[in-house]
Amino acid sequence: QQQVKQSPQSxxxxxxxxxxxxxxxENTAFDYxxxxxxxxxxxxALLIAIRPDVSEKKEGRFTISFNKSAKQFSLHxxxxxxxxxATYFCAASVGRNAGNNRKLIxxxxxxxxxxx
Amino acid sequence: xxxxxxxxxxxxxxxxxxxxxxxxxxxxHNRLYWYxxxxxxxxxxxxxxxxxAQLEKSRLLSxxxxxxxxxxxxxxxxxQRTEQGDSAMYLCASSPVQTAGRSGNTIYFGEGSWLTxx
Numbered sequence: 001q002q003q004v005k006q007s008p009q010s011x012x013x014x015x016x017x018x019x020x021x022x023x024x025x026e027n028t029a030f031d032y033x034x035x036x037x038x039x040x041x042x043x044x045a046l047l048i049a050i051r052p053d054v055s056e057k058k059e060g061r062f063t064i065s066f067n068k069s070a071k072q073f074s075l076h077x078x079x080x081x082x083x084x085x086a087t088y089f090c091a092a093s094v095g096r097n098a099g100n101n102r103k104l105i106x107x108x109x110x111x112x113x114x115x116x
Numbered sequence: 117x118x119x120x121x122x123x124x125x126x127x128x129x130x131x132x133x134x135x136x137x138x139x140x141x142x143x144x145h146n147r148l149y150w151y152x153x154x155x156x157x158x159x160x161x162x163x164x165x166x167x168x169a170q171l172e173k174s175r176l177l178s179x180x181x182x183x184x185x186x187x188x189x190x191x192x193x194x195x196q197r198t199e200q201g202d203s204a205m206y207l208c209a210s211s212p213v214q215t216a217g218r219s220g221n222t223i224y225f226g227e228g229s230w231l232t233x234x
Contacts, residue, residue, distance in 0.1 A: 041227070041228075042227050042228070043120070043207050043209070043225030043226050043227050043228050044159065044207075044225050045224075045225065046222045046223065046224075089158045089159075091158065104159075104161065104223075106157075106158025106159055106160075107158055108156065108157060108158060109156070109157070109158055
């Protein structure tokens with residue numbers, strides 16, 4: 001059973017458009033929700049993360065929206081660029097300690113292609 | 117700080133052979149993790165060290181897998197009697213111990229070691 005469900009599986013966006021990737025979870029004990037970006041042949045890199053005590057977090061062109069009651073969170077990439085083309089993973093973990101990073105539960109990923 | 121370093125980056129081996137991967141974490145990072153990732157999937161946790169102590173092993177880590185971090189610095193992941201199902205990218209990551217008052221530390225991943233078992 002997939003504890004973190006991510007959609008869509010793939011996404012094509014025009015340059016300058018908004019890319020939106022959604023994730024849903026079941027475990028209400030999750031309290032740390034990061035997004036990772038992964039380029040082909042590379043390891044994943046943390047993009048942005050949120051905790052459930054806030055509904056939105058913005059860093060540059062990247063925004064996480066969090067809906068605790070719906071148990072959903074999403075990544076918005078504004079002004080999408082071809083260099084944003086990568087696979088994006090949402091994840092979730094239990095506990096507020098850094099050690100609980102080991103229990104990151106990952107979505108299946110979204111392959112984003114931004115057309116020039 | 118050169119990031120998390122893994123080698124070899126690619127390894128092709130025959131079924132039944134043993135392979136070993138090495139990970140050099142970011143210096144002064146106490147925590148080191150091994151994950152496995154197959155195509156179309158997110159990383160799956162395998163095991164985790166704090167300094168030289170292996171604190172947790174996933175059920176995914178069968179008896180053929182062993183990981184060590186003898187001096188609390190670099191780590192090795194050995195797979196004995198490899199099987200085709202072991203073909204995957206093996207990711208190493210490290211993070212510092214969380215300091216009081218800080219909320220959640222970033223895990224830094226290496227570029228992975230690709231294993232192909234033929």
